[in-house]
Amino acid sequence: MPDGLRRFARNRMAVLGAIVIAIIVLVSILAPFLYPKGAFSLAGQPLQPPSLQFPLGTDALGRDVAAGVAEGARTSLLIGIAAALSAVIFGAVIGGIAGYYRGTVDIVLMRVTEFFQTIPAFLLAMLLVVILSPSLLSVIIAIAVVSWPGIARLVRGEFVALGGREFILASLGLGASGPRIIFRHLLPNCLSAIITVGSLLVATAILLETGLAFLGLGDPNIMSWGLQISAGRVSLRTAWWVCTFPGIAILLTVLSINLVGDGLNEALNPRLRER
């Protein structure tokens, strides 16, 4: 791992991404102290352009856009990480079962996976949030439900590729149990691939979350970047800043996560480095 860390540190773009993410995390932690009244509270005159007092301006209801961006960071990161983590766990279980047991189980599970990959993900997520009624949990569930197939296919592929290797055959010959082979030998060997794809999944989860929130499918009591942009739409003609800054926050966050993901990919999967 230190070897991988050194390779990661040599990738300047990835380090830059990691720094930006660290700043965003810091802002999201400090948000309650920086803006103790919260992002929903009245801060001043409505629709003020960016100034010293309100560096990102105020929206049509006189709320501080900067406070919203800070609180939105927490929402997006929380949902992105929780949804990606659930998708990784579920996907790994499905892919692991398919790749380890093969046969009919494999065929059935992979058909289901392909099915979930084909259907329009965003529409399904929308439907799920509507049906479960918008809340933090329902958004996480909806995003996880549409995000797991990639991980499942990855883990299955790795399991199948590793299954015939000597060290697996050797432990089988030694009488190792199924769970032991899966958890001690197979999973650790595809962990680097899972980490890489999982980190990129956080980025797509955040994009999904902001899209849902933009359509009004977020938790109405929690500030988020998508909610801010959808609220700022009505005053787009007079106040460009209400929509612009939350969008830049999304862009920076997703871009940084992608950079870190690419960096992890190069550092942890050196085979692919020549590309």
Add this chain to the structure above:
Amino acid sequence: MRRWRYFGYRLLLAVPVIFGILILNFFLIRLAPGDAASVLAGESGAATPEYTELLRQKFGLDRPMPEQFIAYITAALHFDLGFSFRNDSPVLDLILERLGPTLLLMSTAFTMALALGTLLGLLAAVARNTWRDAAISVATLICYATPGFWLGLMLIVVFSLTLGWLPTSGFENIAEGYEGWERVRDIALHLVMPAMALGLFYLALYTRVMRASMLEQTGMDYVVTARAKGQTETRIVFGHMLRNAFLPVLTMAGVQAGNLIGGSIVVETVFGWPGVGTLAFTALQSRDLNLLLGIFFISACIVVAINLIVELLYVLLDPRIQA
């Protein structure tokens, strides 16, 4: 001939997908809290008791589950997707009315992304590790991280509100009463920004895939052979590598078809584009679940159709594919 048999096999595989969506829809309705009939009718209080009763009878909601399921599937296979009480019109009619603009938007964005993405990926790969490659890579990374709806709003701010070059929203300027080519030009002007907002993400994606795929081809034997024969670099790239490198891009395009529809919902909402996406947004706001399920079903059918077209192109491009 065997290539076509392969295509027929893929066509057959589409059937379980359509069926799977119907099953999913059926269970999604039951997942919703409350009586299925009132869920189908929309937000509580919106529908008359008579209509709710009609729904209950039609879907056999008072009968056992398997019977309900059969009733639902039979109706859907006859393209009877139910009635939208809110819009006072059958769901299928509502969707078909709006399908044209959505298909226009999607195909424009898709074609633009595919053509430009292939070109940019090729240019980046050919000029590997130069400033041109770096510039394309940075632009790709940024486009790849930009949410389409926000990009749309920013385009409106710049090109409509500030510069006044393009119309903010809508499909055409009906008040002007354009006809013939004038009308085509008018619609095209309205189409520019939505297509950009929708397509830029995919442009970035295809550029990345194309670049990686081109680099993979560089060391291949057939490229070395072509070079040994003394062919010019231009002919090697365009005559030999392009076709081979394009195949992974096409695969990715097929995989991403479902996401294209999702993206068009958000983008249509931003631009007031009168397509299925705007319809989905209004259905969302009035919690017209049955209409949403209908849109989901039709969208999935479109995705399956796009996948088949991609498959067909694949069979035409790669003679090695056989059943």
